[in-house]
Amino acid sequence: MLTVTEIRKSFGRTQVLDRCSLTVEKGSLAAVLGPSGCGKTTLLRIIAGFEHADAGTVTIGDRDVTALPPERRGVGIVPQEAALFPHLSVARNVGFGLPRGSRERVEECLELVGLAGYGERMPHELSGGQQQRVALARALAPRPGVVLLDEPFNALDRSLRAAVRDDVRAALERAGATAVLVTHDQEEALSMADTVAVMRAGRIVQQDTPAAVYTAPADLGVATFVGEAVVLPARATGETASCVLGDLPRRFPGPTGPGHVAVRPEQLALTHAGDAPGTAARGRVERLEYFGHDAALTVLLDTGERLRVRTGGDVRHRPGDRVGVAVRGTVLFFPE
Numbered sequence: 157m158l159t160v161t162e163i164r165k166s167f168g169r170t171q172v173l174d175r176c177s178l179t180v181e182k183g184s185l186a187a188v189l190g191p192s193g194c195g196k197t198t199l200l201r202i203i204a205g206f207e208h209a210d211a212g213t214v215t216i217g218d219r220d221v222t223a224l225p226p227e228r229r230g231v232g233i234v235p236q237e238a239a240l241f242p243h244l245s246v247a248r249n250v251g252f253g254l255p256r257g258s259r260e261r262v263e264e265c266l267e268l269v270g271l272a273g274y275g276e277r278m279p280h281e282l283s284g285g286q287q288q289r290v291a292l293a294r295a296l297a298p299r300p301g302v303v304l305l306d307e308p309f310n311a312l313d314r315s316l317r318a319a320v321r322d323d324v325r326a327a328l329e330r331a332g333a334t335a336v337l338v339t340h341d342q343e344e345a346l347s348m349a350d351t352v353a354v355m356r357a358g359r360i361v362q363q364d365t366p367a368a369v370y371t372a373p374a375d376l377g378v379a380t381f382v383g384e385a386v387v388l389p390a391r392a393t394g395e396t397a398s399c400v401l402g403d404l405p406r407r408f409p410g411p412t413g414p415g416h417v418a419v420r421p422e423q424l425a426l427t428h429a430g431d432a433p434g435t436a437a438r439g440r441v442e443r444l445e446y447f448g449h450d451a452a453l454t455v456l457l458d459t460g461e462r463l464r465v466r467t468g469g470d471v472r473h474r475p476g477d478r479v480g481v482a483v484r485g486t487v488l489f490f491p492e
């Protein structure tokens with residue numbers, strides 16, 4: 157288990173981490189998700205020991221490693237680009253940090269990442285995805301207490317990314333590794349991790365399962381950063397939130413007052429204008445983006461707001477059409 161408690165870090169006058177806390181259960185993968193510049197890399201560097209925190213602690217298992225140098229922490233790192241030694245074979249790259257005569261462990265680690273039999277190849281004979289898996293094998297080889305992955309799929313092209321993600325996830329699972337993945341890609345975080353830690357301005361503002369972060373975001377910022385959301389001014393009473401889309405049931409009933417609702421695009425349904433009873437809002441389709449498996453329609457409401465609505469691949473509305481908008485399910489309300 158990895159525990160990061162109340163870390164603070166400033167560079168000069170700029171505070172980069174502000175009471176930053178993170179917990180990763182043994183054998184699980186946590187994704188640290190946040191926009192560029194929020195402090196993700198600094199947090200990783202502090203866990204690895206390349207950077208010293210101004211305050212706070214880092215514990216791995218039952219060891220407080222806060223004051224230890226990197227080589228005594230038992231942390232493995234997979235950098236953004238594999239950074240293999242080009243003149244060493246795959247096996248020698250993986251065995252680099254191990255005592256002599258560790259051939260069996262090298263083989264075992266290559267098998268973990270699905271590259272059994274590749275030991276004698278040279279790095280340039282591998283694809284980008286295979287190189288990244290070798291980098292993971294190298295990080296796992298000394299049996300580290302924690303593996304840190306710093307945006308490890310950035311250098312890979314899109315078509316390769318999903319497959320390499322699956323391979324890396326499976327290898328980490330087989331190795332029983334406790335791992336932290338840093339990413340600014342929400343789909344990557346939601347699909348790969350056991351928990352997602354959402355980072356903003358040097359703090360983890362919410363850490364929970366992917367489903368909980370998506371369906372019960374801690375605040376409006378998390379709701380809009382993790383997944384798309386249509387945000388509208390609203391007024392809540394206990395059970396409902398009223399906005400231009402009608403009086404909508406709240407997912408979490410709470411106090412009365414002004415604030416905002418967040419509606420996921422897949423909760424919005426379009427009807428042919430006027431023909432559905434109970435339609436609270438009407439407007440006109442402005443734009444259609446077709447993605448094959450689904451599509452997004454931008455609707456300009458008669459009241460002036462714009463909504464982005466997700467529909468299935470079978471699109472029944474065209475730009476210029478008059479439509480009604482209905483909301484399915486419950487909505488999130490955030491008081492002001």
Ligand SMILES: Nc1ncnc2c1ncn2[C@@H]1O[C@H](COP(=O)(O)OP(=O)(O)OP(=O)(O)O)[C@@H](O)[C@H]1O
Nearest residue numbers: 167170172190191192193194195196197198199340
């Ligand atoms: N050694 C340093 N000296 C001064 N400022 C630094 C240093 N390292 C990082 N910073 C600043 O700290 C802030 C956070 O940087 P960090 O690299 O941790 O963010 P990040 O979330 O990893 O961003 P990205 O996703 O773009 O890599 C930035 O404003 C950066 O300029």
